Amino acid sequence: MSPVRKKRLYTLMLILSAVGLAAFLLLQAFSENMMFYFSTSEVQQGKAPPGRDFRLGGLVVNGTVQRDPNSLKVRFDLTDGAAKVTVEYRGILPDLFREGQGIIANGRLNAEGIFVAHEVLAKHDENYMPPEVAHSLKQAENNAIKTQQATP
């Protein structure tokens, strides 16, 4: 490579690393705001902003979904495995909403610590498989738990 071209290449590399560094610092500074949702543990630790809307993410706890028979009101608990937060919502739930599913609710905490949501989004995972495979996976998991309990 001729010296002129080498110099051009070094200049480009310098520009690119400077832009990269700038982008990195910018994202570092904004990283709190780039988070799409708070986890239930963060809410319990008081990290969520009080008195203003934020998004809450977690798994719907099995057996906690209560639907009001006379309206669209629904109540359920969300968990991230460590902390639980009760969510209240009035409206139509997305197709993927079910117990054990990851969801993201948008709303705010009321005085009793209940999260009143005005929007519920379902988050799906990156796994794709036919229902039969999912079924047999679940069975294998149950069997594993049973054998674990059987051998103390």
Added chain:
Amino acid sequence: MTEKRTMSPLLKWFYRLGAPVWFYPFAGRLLPWLGALFLLLLLPGLYLGLWHAPADYQQGDSFRIMYVHVPAAWLSMFVYFAMAVSAVVALVWRLRMAEIMILSSAPIGAGFALIALVTGALWGKPMWGAWWVWDARLTSELILLFIYLGIIALYNAIEDRRSAGRAMSLLTLVGVVNLPIIHYSVVWWNTLHQGATVSKFDTPSIHIDMLIPLLLMAAAFKVFYGWTLLLKMRANLLEQDLHNGWVKERIYASKTAPKNSTGRVADKGHQYD
């Protein structure tokens, strides 16, 4: 300099690619093969994806939009990466063909980004419950679309072709910082968009019958990019070099030379310009 006499075959080929008079017919010979290969990958990909693949355990048949959404999103990033490599070549070697490549790729990449965003919205409404959310993945992909449009606009805003090409190459190179942000957005931040399925280090978390059509479609999209890129590069070369020797030679050499209303070969008036 003795450098030129002992040129390696690879370097010679590289310099040949940069010469329109050699590139134009070379690309022309490649075109039908790429078109055929595209159909050969697309048709089985569509059949396997839309009919043969089993429905998903959670999303049912809705997940099938993945076969358009995911390849389009991958390609929107791949095209940009190819453009960035080309931008380095354009800026360091001052190769005009590299600028033509960026100029021709930008609308194709913008198209892929738009398809990814639109199909993503169509997928998001039934599954997530929202057409659009401002999470890191969706936002950074939208920024990619804007960068593509910015590159096209910048080139067309500057009158002089050489400086337009240089400015466009520099913008392309700077915009490349967005690519890792798009890819890692689902890792670095909490997002509504799920994480990577195929490009994980462990085995992909997708059933093999669903994976094969996805890979076929991704390969088809990639060949489609190559095909449309060559078409667009040939068109851009002709447009820019309309009054250059090699285009005129091609016109006069062909028996079906375009005639104007007086029956003369079009453009002959410029012969002595």
